[in-house]
Amino acid sequence: MKCSNCKTENKETAKNCKKCGTILNVDPIWSPTWKWHAKTLGIIYTVLIFLFFLINWFLKPYLREIPKEVTPWLQKAGEIHK
Structure with a gap:
């Protein structure tokens, strides 16, 4: 695990950096x-x-209002051919 402050490599289980003392495990x-x-x-x-x-x-x-002649697919089947 690298320290974000000084970029020193530390152990994965370390809580503080061995060089600068920065906390490594930040919640x-x-x-x-x-x-x-x-x-x-x-x-x-x-x-x-x-x-x-x-x-x-x-x-x-x-x-x-849209006229019924423009939209025949919206009319009922019996009303189309009247």
Whole structure:
């Protein structure tokens, strides 16, 4: 294991560098838990759903009615040839 400070090679089991004394085994600062993941996903889904309805509300005046002649595949089978 190399020291990040002085680049000296140390034993794998060493806790401190033999040359400069820097701690070699640094614990991670933070690791997310399942509660954090659940909370984050909940927030993301809530924001996405809110944005969907907000954009739908803002774009409502710009939606137009498409004539049935333009989209015959959307009509029922009996109504196409009337």
